[in-house]
Amino acid sequence: MTEAVSRPTLEAVAARAGVSRATVSRVVNGGDGVREPLAERVRRAVEELGYVPNQAARSLVTRRHDAVAVVIAEPESRVFADPFFALQLRGISKELTAHDNQLVLLLTEGRADHARVARYLAGGHVDGALVFSLHLDDPLPGLIRDAGVPTVFGGRPDWGDDPGAAVCGRAGEGPGHGVVYVDCDNRGGAHTAVRHLVGLGRRRVAHITGALDQTSAVDRLDGYRDVMADVWGEDDPRLVVESDFTPAGGERAMRELLGCCPDVDAVFAANDLTALGALRVLRESGRRVPEDVAVVGFDDMVPVAEQTDPPLTTVRQDIEEMGRLMARLLLRGLSDGRDRERTAADAPGGGVILPTTLIRRASA
Amino acid sequence: MTEAVSRPTLEAVAARAGVSRATVSRVVNGGDGVREPLAERVRRAVEELGYVPNQAARSLVTRRHDAVAVVIAEPESRVFADPFFALQLRGISKELTAHDNQLVLLLTEGRADHARVARYLAGGHVDGALVFSLHLDDPLPGLIRDAGVPTVFGGRPDWGDDPGAAVCGRAGEGPGHGVVYVDCDNRGGAHTAVRHLVGLGRRRVAHITGALDQTSAVDRLDGYRDVMADVWGEDDPRLVVESDFTPAGGERAMRELLGCCPDVDAVFAANDLTALGALRVLRESGRRVPEDVAVVGFDDMVPVAEQTDPPLTTVRQDIEEMGRLMARLLLRGLSDGRDRERTAADAPGGGVILPTTLIRRASA
Structure with missing residues (x-):
C-alpha cells in the first residue's frame, strides 16, 4: 500500500x-x-x-472537478469486445483532454450495478456525464436524472418521441424534457442501404436487426420497412430476423435466413459486426458474395469493414466524431451554466443528428 | 443537458x-x-x-467512496488495442463489483495528462488506485505517491530493487518503501521459454524484447540471457532485437533478425502480440514454423495465442487473476486501515509474484 x-x-x-x-x-x-x-x-x-x-x-x-464521467450501459466485457465503444471513447478522450478535463470511465459487470454508478455520479465526483448504449427498461437514465448530473446521451433515448415507452418521468414535465443527445441518422442510413440493394436488382432483401431494445436498431428496422413498403407495398416478415449487433448473432440469424428463405439475394445487416457473422455463414454455405447474396452493413467500423471477405459495403457513421460532439456539447453546457443557477427549465434539450453515407466496397 | x-x-x-x-x-x-x-x-x-x-x-x-481508480499508463488508444489490458480490467472489475466498489477507469491521451490524473486521485474521489503499465521516467508513480492515495501496482515498479533507477523518492525513506505490487515471474517464465527452445535442439535462439522502459521486458530479457549464458557461456548480441510489445514492432524486429542472422532457428518473443508479428514475417519470407524457426510467446493471451498460424506455444501468466489479486490486496489494505490513522510506516509493502507455465501448441 x-x-x-x-x-x-x-x-x-x-x-x-x-x-x-x-x-x-x-x-x-x-x-x-x-x-x-x-x-x-x-x-x-x-x-x-x-x-x-x-x-x-x-x-x-x-462545485467543479474538471472531470466528466462516461457510462456505457453494457457489461465491461462487451465494452472491450466491441470496437464501436473504443472509437466513441477515442473521440470523447481527445475532446476532453483538449479541455484538460479528466475522462472518468465507469465500468460495470451489468445492469445490477447501475444503481452504484448513479450513486457515484450523484456523489459530486464529476461535472457531467456522457451516457451511451441505453437499453429499453434500463433504470439508468432515470437514476442519472435523479442524480442531478448534466448529461449528454449517445444515441436517441427511448423517451420523448414515444411517451408511452418513457423510461423515466417526473410529475409536471415530459420524460424527454431537457434531454440532449447525439445520434446518427439511423433511419435515413437504412433507406440508403436498402435502396442500394434494390438498385442492384435484388428482389429478396432481408434484414438482420440489431438489439431491438435499442433505438438505433428500431430506427434501422423502420428504415428497411419504409423502403420495402415503398417498393413492394408489403414485406415478407420472414425476411426480418432479430439479432443483437454481435458477430455470433449475425451467424445465427444468417443460418435462420438461409433455412427459411433460401432464395434470399441480399442482406442489410444492422451493423458491421453482424455483417461479419453473416458473411462467415454465407461463405461456409457456399454462397458467393455479392454474386449470390449482396451484403450491406452499418457503421463503417474500420478496420473491421475493410478486412471482411469480401470487403464490406456499409453505411458510414462517424463514430469518433459522435463521441467528440457529445463531449463538446456537455462542456459547452457546463460552461454556459457556470455562473447561474441551472434548473431543468433552462436546459434546451434536443438531438443532434449526424448524416450517414454509403461506402461501396465489394460485398454489394 | x-x-x-x-x-x-x-x-x-x-x-x-x-x-x-x-x-x-x-x-x-x-x-x-x-x-x-x-x-x-x-x-x-x-x-x-x-x-x-x-x-x-x-x-x-x-473519507470513503466505495470507488477505486484504475490508471493504465498508456494512451487511451493503446488501452483499447491491447487485449492484455481488457483481461486485467476484467479481473479487477469482477473483484470490485463483488465488493460493491465502483471501478473508475481514468483514461489519458498520453503522459502529458498524468499530472491531471494525479490531481483527480488527490481530489478525494476514490479510496485507492490500481496502477499499471508503468514506464521508466514516468512521473506518475511519484505523483500518485504525493497524492496520498493507497495504491497497488500491476507489474514491479522500477524502484526498490534498483535504487539507482528510482523513479520517485522522498528524503528519509527508500523510494520503494511500502509499495505493494503484483507481477508474474517474468524472469522464471523466460527461463522456461528459452530452455524449451534449447531442449528442442535449437542453437540460434533469438529474443525480441518488449519495451525496455518496463520492468517486465527487462526481466524477460534477463531470463533469456541467464539461459544463454548457462548453455553457451555467452550470447550473440545480434540475436537480441529491441521492440515494444506490439505486432508491428514484432514484424520490424523479425525482419531485422532475418537480415542480420539468417541462420536464426528459434525466437522467444517478449509477448504474444510480438510473436504474432514475427509469425507474419516468417510466413511471408517462406520460413516454416516450427520446422525452420520455432517461436515461443509470452502471456497466453486467448484468443490471440490460439488463433495464430500456427497456434502459439507460449508462457502463460494468469492476467485476469493478476487484476483480481490487485483489487483484492487494495480492498484488504483499505479495510485494514479503516479504523486507524494510516501512515507510510504502517504499510507492509512488497510484491506478490504469480507463477507462469509453458503452454505447448504448434509453434515450438
Whole structure:
C-alpha cells in the first residue's frame, strides 16, 4: 500500500488558526466573506503546516472537478469486445483532454450495478456525464436524472418521441424534457442501404436487426420497412430476423435466413459486426458474395469493414466524431451554466443528428 | 443537458435549522458531538427540504467512496488495442463489483495528462488506485505517491530493487518503501521459454524484447540471457532485437533478425502480440514454423495465442487473476486501515509474484 506521510487536514489548519473549518475552506478556495486578519491567520496556518487543499473540500465550494464521467450501459466485457465503444471513447478522450478535463470511465459487470454508478455520479465526483448504449427498461437514465448530473446521451433515448415507452418521468414535465443527445441518422442510413440493394436488382432483401431494445436498431428496422413498403407495398416478415449487433448473432440469424428463405439475394445487416457473422455463414454455405447474396452493413467500423471477405459495403457513421460532439456539447453546457443557477427549465434539450453515407466496397 | 430540479443544499438545511454547515454535516453523517435538540432540528430540516446528502460532503467526514481508480499508463488508444489490458480490467472489475466498489477507469491521451490524473486521485474521489503499465521516467508513480492515495501496482515498479533507477523518492525513506505490487515471474517464465527452445535442439535462439522502459521486458530479457549464458557461456548480441510489445514492432524486429542472422532457428518473443508479428514475417519470407524457426510467446493471451498460424506455444501468466489479486490486496489494505490513522510506516509493502507455465501448441 503506498501511503503518503499523513497529510495535514483542514481540521488541523482550523485548529492552528483558531477558526472554524468553514472559514478555512472559504479562505482556501479564494472565497469572500472572511475578514482580512482572520484570512491572514488561516493563510499562515496553511503555510506552516504545508496544507494541500483536498479537492473534495474545494469542490464543495467551487462545485467543479474538471472531470466528466462516461457510462456505457453494457457489461465491461462487451465494452472491450466491441470496437464501436473504443472509437466513441477515442473521440470523447481527445475532446476532453483538449479541455484538460479528466475522462472518468465507469465500468460495470451489468445492469445490477447501475444503481452504484448513479450513486457515484450523484456523489459530486464529476461535472457531467456522457451516457451511451441505453437499453429499453434500463433504470439508468432515470437514476442519472435523479442524480442531478448534466448529461449528454449517445444515441436517441427511448423517451420523448414515444411517451408511452418513457423510461423515466417526473410529475409536471415530459420524460424527454431537457434531454440532449447525439445520434446518427439511423433511419435515413437504412433507406440508403436498402435502396442500394434494390438498385442492384435484388428482389429478396432481408434484414438482420440489431438489439431491438435499442433505438438505433428500431430506427434501422423502420428504415428497411419504409423502403420495402415503398417498393413492394408489403414485406415478407420472414425476411426480418432479430439479432443483437454481435458477430455470433449475425451467424445465427444468417443460418435462420438461409433455412427459411433460401432464395434470399441480399442482406442489410444492422451493423458491421453482424455483417461479419453473416458473411462467415454465407461463405461456409457456399454462397458467393455479392454474386449470390449482396451484403450491406452499418457503421463503417474500420478496420473491421475493410478486412471482411469480401470487403464490406456499409453505411458510414462517424463514430469518433459522435463521441467528440457529445463531449463538446456537455462542456459547452457546463460552461454556459457556470455562473447561474441551472434548473431543468433552462436546459434546451434536443438531438443532434449526424448524416450517414454509403461506402461501396465489394460485398454489394 | 439533463438537469434535476435544483436540489436543496447543505447550506439550505443549515439555514432552515439555524445551525452551521459543519453541524448539519455531522448529523447527516451520523456523527457524534451534536446535542440532541440541535440534531433533531437538523433532521427536521433535512426532511422538510428533502435534502439528499452530497457524497462529497459525506466523504469529507467518512473519507470513503466505495470507488477505486484504475490508471493504465498508456494512451487511451493503446488501452483499447491491447487485449492484455481488457483481461486485467476484467479481473479487477469482477473483484470490485463483488465488493460493491465502483471501478473508475481514468483514461489519458498520453503522459502529458498524468499530472491531471494525479490531481483527480488527490481530489478525494476514490479510496485507492490500481496502477499499471508503468514506464521508466514516468512521473506518475511519484505523483500518485504525493497524492496520498493507497495504491497497488500491476507489474514491479522500477524502484526498490534498483535504487539507482528510482523513479520517485522522498528524503528519509527508500523510494520503494511500502509499495505493494503484483507481477508474474517474468524472469522464471523466460527461463522456461528459452530452455524449451534449447531442449528442442535449437542453437540460434533469438529474443525480441518488449519495451525496455518496463520492468517486465527487462526481466524477460534477463531470463533469456541467464539461459544463454548457462548453455553457451555467452550470447550473440545480434540475436537480441529491441521492440515494444506490439505486432508491428514484432514484424520490424523479425525482419531485422532475418537480415542480420539468417541462420536464426528459434525466437522467444517478449509477448504474444510480438510473436504474432514475427509469425507474419516468417510466413511471408517462406520460413516454416516450427520446422525452420520455432517461436515461443509470452502471456497466453486467448484468443490471440490460439488463433495464430500456427497456434502459439507460449508462457502463460494468469492476467485476469493478476487484476483480481490487485483489487483484492487494495480492498484488504483499505479495510485494514479503516479504523486507524494510516501512515507510510504502517504499510507492509512488497510484491506478490504469480507463477507462469509453458503452454505447448504448434509453434515450438
